[in-house]
Amino acid sequence: MIMNYNVIDKIDVFDPEFPKTLEELKVVNEDWITVIDNQEINHNHYNGDENNNNQDNKGYCFIKILFQPTVPHCHLAPTIALCIREKIKEYLPKRSKIEIYIKPGTHQTEEEINKQINDKERIIAALENPEIFQLVKKCIKEDDY
DSSP, X not given: OOOHHHHHHHOOOBOSSSSSBTTTTTSOOGGGEEEEEOTTOOHHHHTTOTTOOOOTTTTOEEEXXXXXXSSTXXXXXXXXXXXXXXXXXXXXXXSEEEEEEEOTTXXXXXXXXXXXXXXXXXXXXXXXXXXXXXXXXXXXXTTOO
């Protein structure tokens, strides 16, 4: 079973601008992680709709991560989210759903960025960009700093 502390342990990601981890910079926090890991739960329950009996997502592990950029106008917030996603997805079961959001009230364009960082097509497109891909690799590599 996956727990909040398991996820925060895996988010050992370095900030793109500073030689410190996201946890050291207080960008991520165990209290801002929600994990629902139960074989009997489905996606509709996770979204608050317990009356829908859709069993397609039974057995999934759902993880919701909030993060707080270091400044309200941080231009690297989407990249930070991408780094978090790429780092933890290698440790999760195949049937996992990860949602990452900017902590409410901590960024000037949080709604726009939240849509971007949870859009599968945009995630794939970002990782196809060689510059972004190299930056993500650098931030998630454990022995860079």
